[in-house]
Amino acid sequence: MAALRRVAPPRAYTLLDEAIDLLRQSQPAPPWLDAAFVPVRALRAVDVYDSERVLFVEYGTHTLLAQILATGGTMVEKLYLSQSGAAEAWDRTREPGEVPMPLEEVPIDEALADLAGLLRHTDMIWPRHDDEDYVDLRALAWARSRAYLPEWPEFEPLAEGKRAELIEAFVGQTTDSDAYRSLADLFLDYGDGYLNSRPLGWSPDAVAIFLADWLPRKAFLDADGRLALPDALRDWLRFALERRGVADEWITPVTAAVDMWLPQFEHAVDDETSWGPAKQIAAELKARGVDPRDSDAVDEVIGRLNAERIANRLRDSSGGSSR
Numbered sequence: 324m325a326a327l328r329r330v331a332p333p334r335a336y337t338l339l340d341e342a343i344d345l346l347r348q349s350q351p352a353p354p355w356l357d358a359a360f361v362p363v364r365a366l367r368a369v370d371v372y373d374s375e376r377v378l379f380v381e382y383g384t385h386t387l388l389a390q391i392l393a394t395g396g397t398m399v400e401k402l403y404l405s406q407s408g409a410a411e412a413w414d415r416t417r418e419p420g421e422v423p424m425p426l427e428e429v430p431i432d433e434a435l436a437d438l439a440g441l442l443r444h445t446d447m448i449w450p451r452h453d454d455e456d457y458v459d460l461r462a463l464a465w466a467r468s469r470a471y472l473p474e475w476p477e478f479e480p481l482a483e484g485k486r487a488e489l490i491e492a493f494v495g496q497t498t499d500s501d502a503y504r505s506l507a508d509l510f511l512d513y514g515d516g517y518l519n520s521r522p523l524g525w526s527p528d529a530v531a532i533f534l535a536d537w538l539p540r541k542a543f544l545d546a547d548g549r550l551a552l553p554d555a556l557r558d559w560l561r562f563a564l565e566r567r568g569v570a571d572e573w574i575t576p577v578t579a580a581v582d583m584w585l586p587q588f589e590h591a592v593d594d595e596t597s598w599g600p601a602k603q604i605a606a607e608l609k610a611r612g613v614d615p616r617d618s619d620a621v622d623e624v625i626g627r628l629n630a631e632r633i634a635n636r637l638r639d640s641s642g643g644s645s646r
Contacts, residue, residue, distance in 0.1 A: 325356045330466040360467075365434035366410040368424040371573045372526035372564075373519045377424065378434050379410040380467070386410065387467060389438055393519035394528040398445040399438075402460035422573060432471055439468035440476075481515045481522055489522075497558045502551035509542050510559045523563035530560070530580035539591035549592075557581050 324346060328339045343356070362380050369376040378389045386409040390401040403409075414426050442465055451457045490507045497503060513533050514522030534556075538544075544552065557578045564574045 325353055329360070330462040332469070362431045362435070362467075365429050365431045366426050367429045367434060367437075368410075368414070368426045370422045370424045370526075371569050372422070372529075372577070373524045374526035374528060375424070377413065378438055379413075380431065380434055380438070381407055381410070383407060387464060388413075389441070389464065391441055394526060395517070395532045396444075396448055397441060397519060398449050399441050399461075399464075402457060402464055404460060404463070435468040435471040436473050438464060439472040442468065443472065481511065486511055493559060493562050496562065497555075498551075500547075500551070502547040503555050503558075505548055506551060506555040507559060509538070510556070510563075512541075513537055514563070520567065523567050525560050525563050525577055527576050527580040530556075530577060531584050534581070534584040535587040535591065539588060544592070552588075553581055553585060 324339060324343050328336070328343060331339055343352075346352075360382050363383050364381040366379040366381075367376060368379075374392070374394045376391050376393070378391065380387045384407060386405045386407055388403040388405055388409055389399050390403075392398060392400045405412075410426055417424065442461065445451075451461070486508075489511065490504060493507050494500075494503050511522050514525070517532070517537070518524040518529055560577050560581070561574055564577060
């Protein structure tokens with residue numbers, strides 16, 4: 324009962340407190356029952372790409388630790404309960420060649436609000452019911468951070484003026500061509516919607532997801548765009564990370580990821596079965612010579628496509644029979 328009280332939601336406190344008071348009359352209470360688990364310090368470590376961070380919330384005798392990944396959907400990947408001083412011990416285990424993740428002390432309420440918001444998001448996409456340790460610590464982490472849960476964040480897309488400014492700055496120091504401008508617009512679409520430090524927080528993992536998954540599914544590149552993509556993306560990555568103040572030695576692994584993942588892009592980009600609906604429609608409009616600005620013509624093509632797909636599914640399910 325005492326342990327359950329530590330992780331229960333506030334609405335259950337009265338009932339549990341009454342039960343614990345009754346039990347205390349007949350048996351000794353655990354020594355920690357009346358201890359106040361009050362946070363005394365919080366620290367955060369963030370990598371240079373802002374794609375991974377670790378939160379440490381210290382409670383005097385122990386530390387609650389959360390490892391967060393922010394590429395392809397921010398989530399709490401791992402939770403730990405460690406001894407006090409875990410932040411300094413973790414910092415000492417970092418190897419010289421690893422991506423820097425400097426520690427900084429942060430306000431306790433800020434760290435717990437960050438943790439609560441991340442747990443809420445993680446529960447929506449990745450509940451980890453298969454990992455008993457994670458589920459147990461998730462309950463504890465929720466109990467410690469629930470009171471700090473922030474409001475749902477409002478997504479504000481990148482302002483058109485800022486977007487135009489970034490594109491002009493990029494083509495001004497690289498190649499001012501239609502292909503580069505069009506690709507820079509795509510890079511901003513991905514960065515603004517999917518990167519933690521929007522829209523410039525690229526990392527090697529972000530490049531992998533962009534080339535192997537997002538770009539083949541979402542975008543339709545013409546011949547000039549496909550030809551310019553490798554150089555334009557490498558140039559954009561350097562442009563973006565330099566603007567964020569990332570050191571050159573940590574920009575190199577990001578640009579190197581382009582060559583690593585280009586073969587996957589080349590394989591996926593022509594596989595129509597992997598295309599998203601928007602890309603399929605865009606390709607069909609192009610093939611039929613339809614102006615995407617003509618809403619009536621677009622609606623007609625979409626209706627025709629939907630009818631064709633329904634007919635194909637019915638034909639396939641009936642084994643080709645016309646009945």
